[in-house]
Amino acid sequence: MNIPKLSIGISFKNPGSYFKLALQSIFAQTFTNWELILIDDGSTDDSLTIAKSIQDPRVRVYSDGESKGLNIRLNQIVQLANAPYFFRMDADDIMHPQRLEKQYQALLQHDDNTVIGTAAYSIDANSRVVGFRASRQIQETGFDARHSFFHPTVAASTAWFRRNPYSENFIYQRSQDAELWxxxxxxxxxxxxxxxxxxxxxxxxxxxxNYIGTTLGLLDIIHNNLNLRRSRYLYLFSRELIKLWIAFIYNCFGLTKYLVAMRYKQLTQKELQAADEMLTMIQQ
Structure with missing residues (x-):
């Protein structure tokens, strides 16, 4: 059996129409020596049928009919991986055609105690590009490390993910990446x-x-996982609660799109056109 160069892992639960596009983007990659591991987490839509319909020996599909949570499923996928490198991917996102190629080459230049992410385009519910999210270029420590990566962009050696599994604590079902970083x-x-x-x-x-779930996980990290001075603890804890309250207000008035827009920067018309053209090419 030929061992693939890298494993891509997706846990999915009712991703809807986005799933096909996510899968399309994997098959549109310039780098083709990969395996794709798909684990169903109790879907009730047609996503499992879509996954099983893929006729490609590089793809493996698993389903036990249960809903266990993303953190548990990610650890399962890592254990199933055959390749020396493991790439995260979400069932509702879309890979740039050169993602695997460029991250794989970057991984080869570092030891197996390295995690590599990328910047990202922000897209809306209709798969239209709306902005750009720059990646962090300075490694943070402590609680500041929680936003080190856009989680679906990360890749590392499979050995690293096995040494550092996602916490399977229920409190981290929405913040498993932040806890890991x-x-x-x-x-x-x-x-x-x-x-x-x-x-x-x-x-x-x-x-x-989901925002509430993420906040609860972050509050647990602050409370239990960090050795903080009291003043720092109170500052971080209260800041997360204030952010939750602000999100609640935006949500009540149907203004969450403005809240999300604060996360990304606007693109120039030329940049937007280039990003859209690439997205169109993936969908063809």
Whole structure:
């Protein structure tokens, strides 16, 4: 059996119409020596049928009919991976055609204690590019490491993910990535490529319930996982609660699109056209 150069892992649960486009973007990659591991997390839509319909020996599909949560599923996928490198991907996002190629080449230049992410384009519910999210170029420590990466862009050695599994604590079902970065930043090299190699779906798909779940996880990180001075603890804890209150107000008035827009910067017309053309090419 030929061992693939890299494994791509997707856990999916009712991704709807976005799933086909996510899969399309993987098959549109310039780098083709990969395997794709798909784990269903209790979907009730037709996504499992779509996954099983793929006729390609590089794709493996698993389903046990249960809903266990993304953190548990990600650890399962890593254990199933055959390749030396592992790439995260979400079922509702879209890869740039050169994502695998460029991140793989970057990984080869570093040891297996390195995690590499990228910048991203922000897209809306209709898969239109609305902005650009720059990647962080300075490695943060402690709680500041929570936003080290846009989580679907990360890649590292499979061995690294096995040494540093996602927490399976229920409290981190919406913040498993933040917990992982805070836990590993002191002993892992974090690198972000400046190029946008992912179309990250966030505009028009904001969920306040998900935001609550993320905030609860972040509050737990502050409370239990960091050795903080009292003043720093109170500052971080109260800041997350204030952000939650602000999100609640925006949500009540149907203004969450403005909240999401604060996360990305606007593109010039030329940049927007180039990003849209690439997205159109993926969909062909």
């Amino acid at each position: 805070c836990r590993t930043t002191s002993n892992t090299k974090f690198i972000n490529l400046p190029e946008p190699l992912l179309y990250y779906r966030e505009d028009g798909v904001f969920s306040f319930n």
